[in-house]
Amino acid sequence: MIFYGNGVSKGIAIGEVFLYQPVLPAPQQAHYEGDAAPFLEQYEQFCAQARGQLQSLRDQMAKSDPEKAAIFSAQMELLCDEVMEEEIRDAIQYDAWMPGWAVESVYSRYEQRLQKAKDPFIRERAADLRDVKGRLLRICYGIPEQSLASLEKPVIIAAHDLLPSDTAVMDRAHVLGIVTEIGGATSHSAIIARSYEIPAVLGVPSLLSQLSAGEKVILDAVDGVLISQPEPHQEAAMRQKQEAYRQQAAQIKKYLHKQPLTADGTRIEIGLNIGSASPQELEGSAVTDFVGLFRTEFLYMDSDHMPTEEEQLAQYQKALLEYAPRPVVLRTLDIGGDKTLPYFSLPQEQNPFLGERAIRLCFAHPELLRTQLRAALRASTAGQLWIMLPMVGSIEDIRQAKALLEQAKQELREEGLPFDEDVRLGVMIEIPALAVIADLVAQEVDFASIGTNDLCQYLLAVDRMNPAVSRYYQSYHPALFRLIGNAVQQFNQAGKPVCVCGELGGDPLAAPVLVGLGLRKLSMSLSSVAAVKRALAGFTLKQMEEMARAVMGITGSQAQAYLQRCAESLEAENSETN
Ligand code: PEP
Ligand code: MG
Numbered sequence: 001m002i003f004y005g006n007g008v009s010k011g012i013a014i015g016e017v018f019l020y021q022p023v024l025p026a027p028q029q030a031h032y033e034g035d036a037a038p039f040l041e042q043y044e045q046f047c048a049q050a051r052g053q054l055q056s057l058r059d060q061m062a063k064s065d066p067e068k069a070a071i072f073s074a075q076m077e078l079l080c081d082e083v084m085e086e087e088i089r090d091a092i093q094y095d096a097w098m099p100g101w102a103v104e105s106v107y108s109r110y111e112q113r114l115q116k117a118k119d120p121f122i123r124e125r126a127a128d129l130r131d132v133k134g135r136l137l138r139i140c141y142g143i144p145e146q147s148l149a150s151l152e153k154p155v156i157i158a159a160h161d162l163l164p165s166d167t168a169v170m171d172r173a174h175v176l177g178i179v180t181e182i183g184g185a186t187s188h189s190a191i192i193a194r195s196y197e198i199p200a201v202l203g204v205p206s207l208l209s210q211l212s213a214g215e216k217v218i219l220d221a222v223d224g225v226l227i228s229q230p231e232p233h234q235e236a237a238m239r240q241k242q243e244a245y246r247q248q249a250a251q252i253k254k255y256l257h258k259q260p261l262t263a264d265g266t267r268i269e270i271g272l273n274i275g276s277a278s279p280q281e282l283e284g285s286a287v288t289d290f291v292g293l294f295r296t297e298f299l300y301m302d303s304d305h306m307p308t309e310e311e312q313l314a315q316y317q318k319a320l321l322e323y324a325p326r327p328v329v330l331r332t333l334d335i336g337g338d339k340t341l342p343y344f345s346l347p348q349e350q351n352p353f354l355g356e357r358a359i360r361l362c363f364a365h366p367e368l369l370r371t372q373l374r375a376a377l378r379a380s381t382a383g384q385l386w387i388m389l390p391m392v393g394s395i396e397d398i399r400q401a402k403a404l405l406e407q408a409k410q411e412l413r414e415e416g417l418p419f420d421e422d423v424r425l426g427v428m429i430e431i432p433a434l435a436v437i438a439d440l441v442a443q444e445v446d447f448a449s450i451g452t453n454d455l456c457q458y459l460l461a462v463d464r465m466n467p468a469v470s471r472y473y474q475s476y477h478p479a480l481f482r483l484i485g486n487a488v489q490q491f492n493q494a495g496k497p498v499c500v501c502g503e504l505g506g507d508p509l510a511a512p513v514l515v516g517l518g519l520r521k522l523s524m525s526l527s528s529v530a531a532v533k534r535a536l537a538g539f540t541l542k543q544m545e546e547m548a549r550a551v552m553g554i555t556g557s558q559a560q561a562y563l564q565r566c567a568e569s570l571e572a573e574n575s576e577t578n
Contacts, residue, residue, distance in 0.1 A: 001210065001227070001228045001229065002225060002226070002227050003179075003201075003204045003207060003210075003225070003226040003227075003228070004204065004224060004225060004226075005179065005201040005202055005203045005204035005224050005225075005226065006183075006201065006202050006203045006224050007199075007200070007201050007220070007221040007222060007223060007224035007225075008183075008189075008190035008193065008194070008200050008201070008202050008221070009178075009190060009193035009194040009197070009198060009199055009200040009221055010199065010221050010222050010245075010249070011177070011197070011198070011199030011221050011222070011245065011249075012199060012218070012219065012220050012221065012222060012238060012241060012242040012245055013156055013176040013177030013199045013218075013219040013221075013242075014176075014216070014217075014218050014219070014230075014235060014238060014239065014242070015154055015155055015156045015176045015177070015216070015217070015219075016153070016154075016155050016156065016214050016215065016216060016217075017155065017156055017158050017211050017212070017213060017214060017215050017216075017217050017228075018151065018155035018156065018157050018158065018213065019158055019159075019208060019211060019212075019213040020146070020148065020157050020158065020159040020162075020166070021146075021159070021160070021208065022134070022145070022146040022166075023138075023143055023146065024134050024137070024138075025100070025137040025138065025140070025141045025143060026104075027098070027100040027101045027103075027104045027137065027140075027141075028101070029097075029101055030097070030098040030100070030101050031095075031096045031097060031098065032096055032097075032098055033096070036092060036093045036096070039092050039098065039099055040089060040092055040093060042099050042140075043088065043089070043092060043099040043102070043103075046099065046103075046136055046139045046140050047079060047080075047085075047136070049139050050079055050132070050135050050136050050139055051076060051079060051080075053135065053139075054072045054075055054076045054079065054135070055072075055076065057072045057165065057168070057169065058072035058073055058076070060169075061168060061169075069168075071128070071165070071168050072165070072168065074128060075128055075131060075132050075165070078128060078129060078132050079132050079136075084106055084107070084110060087106045088102045088103060088106050091105070091106065099140060100137060100140045100141065103133060103136050103137060103140065104133070104137065107129055107130075107132070107133035107136075108133070110129055111126045111129045111130055111133070112126075114126035114129060118301075118302050118303055118304050127161070127163050128163075130163060131163040131165050131166075134163070135165070147166075147169060148166050148167075148169060148170040148171060148175075149169040149170070149171055150171055151171045151174035151175070152174075153174060154174050154175075154176050155174060155175065155176060156175075156176050156177040156178070156179065156217055156219050157170075157175055157177070157178050157179070158179050158180070158207060158208060158211050158217075159178075159179075159180050159181075159208075160180065160181045160182065160208060161180050161181065161182050161183055161189065162178065162180060162183075162189040162192075167189060167192040172196055172198070175196075175198055176198075176199075176219075177198060177199040177200065177201075177219035177221065178193050178198055178199070178200040178201075178202075179200070179201045179202070179204055179207065179217075179219055179226050180200075180201075180202045180203070180204070180207075181203070181204055181205055181206070181207045181208060182202070182203060183202035183203055189202060190202055199219055199220075199221035200221055201219055201220075201221050201224050201225070201226055204226060207226075210228070211228060215228060215229060216228075216229060216230065217229075217230070218230050218234065218235065218238045220238065220241070222241075222245060251534070251574060252530045252531050252534055253530055254530075254534075255530045255531075255533040255534040255537065256287050256529060256530035256533070257286075257287055258533055258537070260532070260533045260536055260537075261536065261537060262515065262536050262537065262539060262540060262541050262544065263537060263538060263539055263540045263543075264540040264541055264542075266515075266520075266541050267520075268515060268519075268520055268521070268522065268536055269289045269290065269499075269520060269521040269522075270287075270288050270289055270521075270522060270523070270524070270529060270532065270533065271288060271289065271290045271291060271292020271293070271329070271499060271501065271521060271522065271523030271524070272284040272285070272288040272290070272291050272292060272523065272524070272525070272526060272529075273291075273292060273293040273295070273501060273506075273523055273524055273525050274291055274293070274294050274295070274319065275294075275295045275298035276298055276299060276302070276315065277294075277315045277316070277318035277319040277322070282318070282319065282322045283526060284526035284529060285322050285323060287526075287529055287530075288526075288529060289326060290323065290326045290327045290328065290329070290521075290523075291319060291323055291326075291327070291328040291329055291330075291523075292329055292449060292499050292501045292505075292521065292522075292523020292524075293329060293331055293388075293449065293501040293523050294316075294319060294328060294329060294330045294331060295331060295334065296312075296330060296331055296332065296333060296334075296372070297333055297334045297335050297339055299311075299312065299315055300333060300335065300341055301339065301341060304342070304343060305343055306341075306343065306344065306368070306371075308371070309371050309374050309375045309378075310375075312371070312372060312375035312376070312379075313375045313378050313379050316328075316330060316375060316376055316379035316382075316385075317379045317382045319383075320379055320380070320382040320383030320384070320385060321382045321383060323383055323384075324382060324383030324384065325383065325384055326383075326384065327383075327384040327385070327386050327424075328383060328384065328385060328386065329386045329387075329388050329426070329447075329449065329499075329501075329523075330376055330385060330386065330387055330388065331388045331389075331390055331428065332358075332359065332362065332369060332372055332373070332376075332387065332388070332389055332390065333358070333361070333362055333368060333369070333372055333390075334357075334358045334390040334391065335357070335358065335361055336352055336353075336355065336356060336357030336358055336360075336361050337352050337353045337357045337358075338352075338353075338465050346361070353457070353463065353464075357391055358390040358391035359389050359390055359391050359392055359397060359401060360391060363397075363400060363401075366404060369401075369404055370404065370407070370408055373387070373404065373405055373408040374408050374411065374412065376423075377408055377409060377412055377419040377420075377423060378412065378417055378418075378419055380419045380420035380423050381418050381419060381420055384420075385420060385423050385424075386423070386424040386425075386426060386446070386447060387405070387423060387424070387425050387426070388425075388426045388427065388428055388447075388449060389401050389425070389426070389427050389428065390428045390430065390451070391428070391430060391431065391454070392427040392428065392431065392434055393431040393433055393434060394433065394434075395437070395440060395441070395444055398427060398441070398444050398445060399444070401425070402425065405425060409421075424446035424447055425445055425446055426445050426446050426447035426448050426449065426497075427441060427445050427448050427449075428448070428449055428450070428451040428454075428501075429441070429448050429449070429450045429451065429455065429487050430450070430451035430452075430453075430454035430455045430458065430502075431454075431455075431458055432455065432458050432459045432483060434487075435450070435455065435483045435484070435486060435487040436483070436486070438486060438487040438489075438490035438491060439490040439493075439494070441490075442490050442491050442493075442494035442496050443494065445496070446496060446497075447491075447496055447497040447498065447499075448487065448491055448496070448497075448498050448499075449498070449499040449500070449501045449523070450484055450487060450488075450498070450499070450500045450501070450502060450505075451501060451502045452475070452480070452484070452500060452502030452503060452504035452505065453502040453503055454502070455480065455483070455484075455502065456473060456474075456475055456477070456480050456502075456504075457473065459477075459479055459480055459483060460472060460473065460474065460477060460479070460480070474556030474557070475503070475504055475507070475510070475556075476509075476510065476551060476556045476557075476559035476560045476563065477556040477559075478551060478552050478553065478554065478555070478556065478559065480504075481513065481517065481548065481551050481552050481559075482552050484500070484514070484517055484519075485517040485518070485548065485552065488517050488518040488519055489518055492518050497521060498519065498521065499519070499521035499522065499523055500514055500519055500521075500522050500523065501523040501524075503524075505522040505523055505524050505532075506522070506523075506524025506525060506528030506529075506532060507528070507532075508528070508531040508532050508534065508535035508567065509535070509560075509563040509564065509566075509567055510563065511532045511535050511536060512535055512536060512538070512539045512543070512544040512547055512566070513544065513547050513548045513551055513563070514548075515536065515541070515544045516541070516543075516544030516545040516546070516547050516548030516549075517548045535567070535570075538570040538573075538574075539566075539570070547562075547563070547566060550562060551563070
């Protein structure tokens with residue numbers, strides 16, 4: 001049987017299932033009669049026991065893994081949360097609720113509130129509440145804890161969900177893989193699985209009722225698939241895939257912390273694309289040179305209101321401080337097209353991708369841009385800020401945005417609020433017209449970054465979101481390479497920085513071509529950094545220029561096959577030298 005889910009931590013595992021179904025008491029509404037004092041006393045005792053357990057788990061982890069120990073510190077804080085404690089005591093004292101029922105209802109109410117949060121990271125913290133509640137209730141009903149701390153043999157854990165306390169004590173040496181019924185890429189289990197490099201497929205509905213303990217399964221977290229009771233030929237094929245994946249991953253990983261150099265020693269700058277200033281997102285700081293794209297719209301999309309100047313300021317400062325003195329390229333609000341805000345109604349348009357999107361929407365609602373620019377400028381004292389405008393189509397657009405930036409600066413000057421007067425202003429090149437007049441644009445701005453995702457969609461007239469036309473969306477189309485080449489040449493001639501921050505920049509097949517076209521800066525998500533560094537190390541500048549010339553003169557599909565061959569010959573060379 002084949003199950004499909006979300007492969008959130010890549011890899012392949014083959015082994016026996018360990019069904020992890022800890023017993024969670026489900027108290028019913030129950031009242032006591034008589035005096036409240038002994039029941040309040042009971043509740044205090046449960047809390048004291050739970051505190052003791054958490055404390056010893058924390059101390060146990062503090063030596064081996066201080067980061068995971070922090071999970072238990074955070075859970076101790078939840079356990080001692082004054083507001084929840086008071087509500088539970090009140091329910092016992094004034095409503096005559098049994099302690100178990102009082103714990104169940106108060107914790108569940110707060111858990112539901114957290115689950116409704118827009119921010120996925122806050123939502124995931126509901127797992128900690130559930131965890132603490134489970135501990136308290138097990139103590140209350142005298143139910144022993146089922147633990148992943150000592151597994152007898154290597155297994156693939158199948159669970160509804162894994163709570164922070166489960167993964168913290170998990171006997172990692174015996175965990176081949178993880179599969180759960182709920183959870184997504186930002187869930188606690190996913191973060192832990194990735195940090196332990198355990199293959200994980202999450203979000204497989206009704207999984208547990210269809211698996212038996214001890215049965216053999218294949219967990220393919222590369223493609224997000226679980227195969228139960230595999231046929232011998234499926235297992236043999238998967239073992240081959242597993243070996244190839246292991247070898248490739250090991251090779252690629254070696255490059256993560258290396259300097260990004262071409263085979264003949266030219267240094268390429270690698271930027272990081274981020275969507276927030278969370279610690280998880282900023283993890284790539286150690287292996288990248290700058291933030292090449294801060295998609296600030298995610299800040300707006302993860303909020304249930306328009307983020308205030310202060311809220312934005314705090315986020316921007318975090319990213320700038322982390323990278324200082326290296327630049328952080330902050331893209332102004334890019335809403336419209338496929339990105340919407342629940343609390344802000346966008347115009348109803350027949351072609352939203354060609355409509356009032358991004359900078360155009362900001363021009364129509366200047367107060368949006370004003371707040372953002374003020375926050376960005378105020379954050380600029382924390383590091384080196386570059387401000388970038390999305391969806392710019394003309395020199396007039398740039399001048400209009402410049403005027404708004406100048407207004408925001410003037411306001412701050414008058415209010416005596418400090419900012420960096422030398423903040424750079426640049427544009428995304430994602431409307432083809434801007435790439436065509438790149439020589440004029442380069443005179444107008446301090447830098448540019450090429451958004452190949454949109455540039456490709458507008459150049460080839462293919463909706464990037466519509467699967468029906470996805471085959472027309474040719475990332476290796478010669479027109480796209482020629483256009484990028486023109487923009488890069490103009491910016492290089494003007495001595496102004498130019499980067500690629502669309503997906504093409506993080507594509508190991510395309511990265512050498514982009515360098516061959518004259519780019520010396522590429523920005524990408526962290527998961528692409530090692531593979532791109534490795535691809536760059538494989539070719540000399542001359543070879544990359546040759547590759548660029550080649551792909552500009554053949555069709556998109558020929559270019560794909562050609563670049564694939566270049567990568568394969570590199571692969572063959574690498575395996576000979578290793
Ligand atoms: C792009 O268009 O290439 C880009 C980086 O912007 P986004 O993908 O956010 O539209
Ligand atoms: Mg774009």
